[in-house]
Amino acid sequence: MSHDCLFCKIARHEIPARVVYEDDQFLAFHDINPAAPVHLLLIPKHHIASLAEVGSDDSGWLARMVQLVPQLAAENGCNPLPEGGFRLVANTGIEGGQEVDHLHFHIMGGARPWSKRAAPAA
Template identity: 50%
Template sequence: MEDCLFCRIITGEIPSNKVYEDEFVYAFTDIDPKAPVHILIIPKKHLKSILEVKDGDFEYIDAMIKAAQKIAAEKGIAADGFRLVFNTGENGGQTVPHLHLHLLGGRYLEWPPG
């Protein structure tokens, strides 16, 4: 989708600090980090939110989780723990209408989140 911020990041039209990429996902550091490690993991297929995921799209969700595991290990936060978050819709805190998974870690994360 040409007017989507994250689609434009995937294509390289908008620069990002890439930390991981495979055939299904692209991951980069968040420009407004909420933890020492804050990575966004996005599917290369444009899906507006988790509500648009259909039966044929679960390979993207699987790839997002696998990417989170790899990145957490590479960033050294897997042993101490980390948080994965899908924000959905305005009240859920989603600000970009492209499905994305937040990987947060590197410090103790309070609960509830806010």
């Protein structure tokens, strides 16, 4: 973990968060500025800055992280398919809109419409 990283501090429980899931590799918590009725952040507990730094050695934990998404979405209020669903977003880099330099997935869902901030790009 990184000493100064915001999400590493949350993973170490040095900064409070509304945690909805935790195991030895991952932590999921509510976004403090939600853009949808359900808006969670899922992070690996080890520090990796973004998807741009993922390599072939990361395939195992990254697959497990992706596999958690549907479970977390369902357990936290996303409506089931076919009418429901969720959005998975991983902003990468400054131009990709990444605000915290620690890989994280935004899991968003719930009844539409959401705010314009979460709307799909035209």
